[in-house]
Amino acid sequence: MFPFHRSIGIVALCVLAGVARFAPAQSESLAPWPPHAEYWLKQIYEQGVFRAANGTVDWLPDSSGFVLRERDVASNEIVSWLVDARTGERTRWNERDKPLPNQDRMVSPDGSKRLVTRDKKILRTDELGQNEVLLVEGTADRDIRYRDVSWNRDGSRVLFVEADASEVRQRAVLVPSDPSYPGVQRNRFARVGGVIEKLRVGVVNADGSELKWLKIDSPAEGFYLGQVEWTPGDDAILVEQFSRFRDKRTFYLGNSRGDAIAIYSESSETWVESSQGKNSGLVWLEDGHSFLVITESDGWRHAYHFRRNGERVACLTPGDYDIIERGAVDEEGGWYYFYASPHDATQKHLYRVPLDGSGKLELISPASQIGTHSYQFSPDCKLAVHTFSSLNTAPRVELVEMAGHRTIQVLEENQKLREKLDAFVDSPTEFLKLDIGNGIEFDAWMIKPPGFDPARKYPVFIYVYGEPHAQTVLNEWGAGQIDFNRVASLMGYLVVSIDNRGTPAPKGAAWRRSIFGSLGPLSTEEQEAGLKALAKQCPYVDLSRVGIWGWSGGGSNTLNALFRKPDTYHVGIAVVPKPQPHLYNAWFQEIFMRTPEVNPDGYQTAAAIHFAEGLKGKLLIITGSGETNTHIQIIEDLVDRLVAMGKLFDYMVYPNRDHGLREGDGTLVHVRMTILKYLIANLPAGPSDK
Numbered sequence: 295m296f297p298f299h300r301s302i303g304i305v306a307l308c309v310l311a312g313v314a315r316f317a318p319a320q321s322e323s324l325a326p327w328p329p330h331a332e333y334w335l336k337q338i339y340e341q342g343v344f345r346a347a348n349g350t351v352d353w354l355p356d357s358s359g360f361v362l363r364e365r366d367v368a369s370n371e372i373v374s375w376l377v378d379a380r381t382g383e384r385t386r387w388n389e390r391d392k393p394l395p396n397q398d399r400m401v402s403p404d405g406s407k408r409l410v411t412r413d414k415k416i417l418r419t420d421e422l423g424q425n426e427v428l429l430v431e432g433t434a435d436r437d438i439r440y441r442d443v444s445w446n447r448d449g450s451r452v453l454f455v456e457a458d459a460s461e462v463r464q465r466a467v468l469v470p471s472d473p474s475y476p477g478v479q480r481n482r483f484a485r486v487g488g489v490i491e492k493l494r495v496g497v498v499n500a501d502g503s504e505l506k507w508l509k510i511d512s513p514a515e516g517f518y519l520g521q522v523e524w525t526p527g528d529d530a531i532l533v534e535q536f537s538r539f540r541d542k543r544t545f546y547l548g549n550s551r552g553d554a555i556a557i558y559s560e561s562s563e564t565w566v567e568s569s570q571g572k573n574s575g576l577v578w579l580e581d582g583h584s585f586l587v588i589t590e591s592d593g594w595r596h597a598y599h600f601r602r603n604g605e606r607v608a609c610l611t612p613g614d615y616d617i618i619e620r621g622a623v624d625e626e627g628g629w630y631y632f633y634a635s636p637h638d639a640t641q642k643h644l645y646r647v648p649l650d651g652s653g654k655l656e657l658i659s660p661a662s663q664i665g666t667h668s669y670q671f672s673p674d675c676k677l678a679v680h681t682f683s684s685l686n687t688a689p690r691v692e693l694v695e696m697a698g699h700r701t702i703q704v705l706e707e708n709q710k711l712r713e714k715l716d717a718f719v720d721s722p723t724e725f726l727k728l729d730i731g732n733g734i735e736f737d738a739w740m741i742k743p744p745g746f747d748p749a750r751k752y753p754v755f756i757y758v759y760g761e762p763h764a765q766t767v768l769n770e771w772g773a774g775q776i777d778f779n780r781v782a783s784l785m786g787y788l789v790v791s792i793d794n795r796g797t798p799a800p801k802g803a804a805w806r807r808s809i810f811g812s813l814g815p816l817s818t819e820e821q822e823a824g825l826k827a828l829a830k831q832c833p834y835v836d837l838s839r840v841g842i843w844g845w846s847g848g849g850s851n852t853l854n855a856l857f858r859k860p861d862t863y864h865v866g867i868a869v870v871p872k873p874q875p876h877l878y879n880a881w882f883q884e885i886f887m888r889t890p891e892v893n894p895d896g897y898q899t900a901a902a903i904h905f906a907e908g909l910k911g912k913l914l915i916i917t918g919s920g921e922t923n924t925h926i927q928i929i930e931d932l933v934d935r936l937v938a939m940g941k942l943f944d945y946m947v948y949p950n951r952d953h954g955l956r957e958g959d960g961t962l963v964h965v966r967m968t969i970l971k972y973l974i975a976n977l978p979a980g981p982s983d984k
Contacts (some may be wrong), residue, residue, distance in 0.1 A: 331781055331970055332963075334718065338777045339962040343714050346689045346771060347706050351679045355395055357672035360679070361387050362705065379677050382693055382703030399444035407500075409452060411440045416454060418500060429502045436460045437482070442522045445500075446529050451550055452498050453531060455522055459491040467920065470950050481922060484880045487889040490516040495533050497550050506552035510535060511544070518881075520567075521575035527582035534575060540567045540885045545576060545587075547602075557604040560591055564810040565885050570763070570798045572619045579625060579649070586610070586630065588617055590803040597630060599651060608651030616800035618642055624675035625649070631658070631675070633667070639799040640725060640737050640769040642666045660699060666770035671696075679705065683771035685739065686722040688712050719780055720744045725769065728792065728831065730823040737767040737799070738792040738824065739774070740832075741783040743980075750981035753839030755779075755787040755973060756825065758855070760817035761847030762809065762886055765799055766791040775845070778966050785970065786979030788835060790828065794820035812896040813847070813875065813886055818854040822862050833984075841865035841977045843969060846924065846953065847872070853902035853913075853932075860910035865977045867969050869916045870953055872924045873902040873932040879923065903932045906939065912976040913943040916965065918951030944972065 337343045349364040362375045362384075374387040400409040401421075410417045414432035419425060429452060432438030442455040464480040471477040484490045493516075495508040510533060511517075520534035520543075531548040542561040548554035558576075560566050566589070567574060573588035573595060584601050592609075595616040599607040610630050611617060621631030621644055628649045635641040643659040644667050659667040665684030672678060676696055683689040688711035693702040721742055728736040743752065757779050759766045766774040774791050783789045793799055794817045796809030809816050821842075829835040842863050844852045849871030856866040872878050876890050876897050890897045898904060917929050926947065936943055946968055951957045955965050 327971060327974070328785060331784060332967060334781050334784070335778075335963045335966050335970075338781070339966070344688075344711060344718075344772065344777050346683070346708055346711060348681065348689060348691065349706065351670045352394055352397075353670070353672050355673055357674040357677060360670075360672070361389070361394060362679075364706075377693065377703075377705075379672065379693065380702070402445050402449040402500075403447060404449060407449065409443050409445070411443060414438045414440075416440050416443060416452065416498075418452075418502075427502060429498050429500070430454065430456075430496065430505060432456065432458075437462075442519075444523060446524050450500050451529065452500060453522065453524060454496050454498075455519060456494050456496060457491045458493075461489045462491055463488055465925070467922075483922075483925075486876050486878055486880050486883050486887075487891060488880060490518075490538065490880055492516060493519055495519070495522060495531070495548070497531060497548075497552075504550075506550060508533060508546070508548040508554045509552050510546050510548070510554050513537070525582045526578050530582070532576070536567060538880075538884065539888055540565045542566060557602065558587060558600060560589055562591070564807040566590070567885070570619075572617070577620070577623055579623065586623070588620070593803050595800070595803070597632065599649070610647050610649065610651060610653065611655070612653045613655065614802070616802065618800050621646075621669060622671040622675050623649075627675060629675070631669075631671070635800055638737075638769075639765075639793075639801050640739075640767050642668075642770070644669055658696070658699060664769065666768065677702075684769050685725075685771065685773060685776060686715070687771065688715065689771050719783075721746070723776065723780075725767070726828070726831070728824045728827040730820065730827050734795065734820075736792050736794060736820070736824045736827075737765075738790060738828065739767055740828075741780055741789040743783050743786045743788065746834075747981055748834050749984075751834055751836035751984055752786070752788045752981055753836050753841065753977055753979060754825070754828075755782055755789045755977070756821070756840070756842040757789065757791040757848070758817075758821060758842055758844040758851045759846075759848040760794050760797060760821060760844075760851045761813055762796055762798055762806065763847060763882075765793050765797050766848075767793040778969075781966070782970060782973065785974055786981075787841070787973075787977075790825075792821060792824040792828075794824065810886060811888075811893060812900040813883075814850065814854050814900040814902065817851050818858050821851065821855060822859050825862065836982065837862075839864065839977055841867075841973055843867035843869070843973075844871075845869040849915075849924075850875075850902055853915075854905070856911050856913055857902055857905035857908040860908045864911040865913075865973060866911060867914045867916065867972055869965070869969075870918065870921065870924045870929075870955070871902070871915065872928055873906075874928050875900050877925070877928045903935060906932060906935050906941065909936065909941045909943070912972075914946065914969075914972045915943065916946045916948070916955070916968065918948045918953070918955050918957075920950040920952050920957070923953045 349362045351360050353360040359377050359379045362377050363372050375384045376387040377384050408419050416430040418427040418429055436458055437460045439457045440454050444453050459482045462482040462484050465483045467479045469477045469479045498505040515538045518536040522533050525532050533546040535544045543566040544556050545558040546554040547557050576585045576587045578585050586597050588597050597610045615636035618633040629646045630649055631646045633642050634645050635643055646656050663682050668681045669678040680694045681689050681691045688708035691706040692704045724740050726738045728738050779789045795805050829837050840863050842852050842855050849868035852866045852868040853871050855863040875883050887896050917926055919926050956962055
């Protein structure tokens with residue numbers, strides 16, 4: 295065991311014993327542990343005090359009402375209500391006695407049969423799960439799974455995707471059993487540049503006869519599938535195919551004989567699939583005679599109308615703004631609803647444009663409600679369950695009439711959450727714009743500590759992600775690890791988060807694709823530039839006391855900050871980082887960096903491990919030994935390199951925990967207590983005189 299392991303082990307023992315002092319490996323000083331921090335962490339992660347009461351909604355097919363499922367606070371059980379869409383009246387709904395109309399693709403249209411996938415087979419049973427009929431069976435010596443299984447309109451055929459992972463390499467993982475003789479589990483893991491699972495689309499008659507495979511392009515390196523389903527109005531088959539690097543997307547129309555033709559295709563030097571997957575799939579119009587597809591081909595994420603034969607009709611959403619995601623299509627009314635925020639990338643509002651292609655943009659969400667909106671539309675699009683929240687405002691859920699956005703009934707006010715938040719924080723989280731020059735402006739938020747005095751200087755604790763999977767700076771309840779970051783601010787820190795270029799903000803394709811080729815170098819430069827712009831804008835920022843932390847990709851950027859910018863960042867806490875991206879999974883990493891064979895320089899400059907000699911400050915790495923994504927071995931190479939160079943740091947491994955570090959009693963709280971204790975011990979908190 296390395297010397298620094300012992301120090302973090304002491305931290306764990308102190309936490310478990312309730313000791314109020316913390317002895318770090320790199321400092322002889324002892325920092326006090328504020329008891330109220332532990333109280334709030336337990337309130338947040340064990341009691342869920344800031345967890346909003348958002349019910350799930352299933353509309354009735356005729357739009358006359360919906361079934362609302364809520365968790366009863368007293369019994370902790372799910373209670374179902376039938377809500378009348380016009381009056382808002384509620385009555386208890388017993389789903390056993392009154393099941394909703396079938397929406398399960400595994401159940402036949404007449405409700406008499408069910409499809410089951412089991413033991414490399416697709417089976418047909420009756421509604422009671424009896425009288426099994428074998429439809430498809432995989433080869434015994436192959437590792438085969440079936441997914442996207444569904445009936446056609448009349449229940450005569452079954453569509454499915456076969457995934458064969460037999461050639462995907464397996465990695466061994468120790469599993470807890472006998473401490474002296476632990477078991478070994480082997481999991482398929484497709485690493486960057488390695489073999490990925492082989493896919494094919496099949497169709498078979500409901501009696502198991504006439505199995506056919508769709509004739510679509512199947513390159514040797516493999517591909518991915520998006521939308522696979524029967525088309526409306528006929529028995530055609532829609533297949534959305536992505537190339538392995540996601541730089542090409544093709545929609546095929548096939549038939550039960552296995553024939554297929556391409557009706558739409560696009561390619562890009564970077565990627566065609568949005569970094570959040572928001573543009574995948576298409577939406578059919580005119581009973582399958584035309585469709586809407588979202589693409590970023592003109593530099594912005596827009597919706598286009600095409601004929602079934604691939605002929606382009608119109609761009610429905612022209613202009614220099616992005617669709618964030620789809621809303622709904624009201625064919626009868628002639629409207630396309632979608633979410634966007636043309637003027638502020640931290641927000642999400644509902645808009646609509648006419649389906650006729652005239653492009654007139656209309657804001658539907660109330661302009662006075664600054665934050666994030668979501669809608670669950672009725673089938674006729676005349677009504678919706680509307681949820682509004684902001685980072686500082688708990689969700690408000692209401693039933694609205696779309697014409698005029700008239701409120702019919704408030705379903706959930708979450709007033710108690712607002713009262714708890716008022717008791718938790720002294721001041722709301724503030725949103726900032728940071729200009730780093732050359733026309734580049736970042737979104738950021740800041741949480742100020744209690745008793746804040748703008749005439750004094752405060753240490754900064756930065757929460758970073760910075761990669762293409764997510765934004766941290768969102769004006770939405772619960773976004774950006776905000777609850778934990780608020781606890782950190784109580785310790786006497788300015789807590790800040792900044793979204794650099796490359797994050798999936800609705801700021802145009804050029805913003806999102808600027809990181810293509812190498813994740814890490816640009817985000818490191820721009821996070822530092824954002825920090826300096828913040829200090830220039832806010833003179834109470836103390837650049838001599840800067841800490842940074844992040845999870846997953848944010849953990850990687852934390853390592854990059856300490857290694858590449860050692861004079862800027864003084865303390866870093868990297869949770870489940872990936873310091874060697876060439877050892878990460880193929881599905882994610884190859885979108886943005888391809889493979890080392892075609893992009894060796896990109897992988898060299900992206901890997902934090904290659905810059906470890908720059909470490910000067912205090913570093914804590916946290917991971918789980920049961921990681922199935924960022925495997926512990928990816929991190930242990932970095933541990934060995936730091937040891938070889940004589941770099942002191944701290945290292946905490948949670949046994950048998952996965953990427954979210956949530957398995958096991960007390961883990962959620964313990965992880966965050968460990969982060970806070972390390973921060974307090976190594977970055978002096980509170981104000982100082984200028």
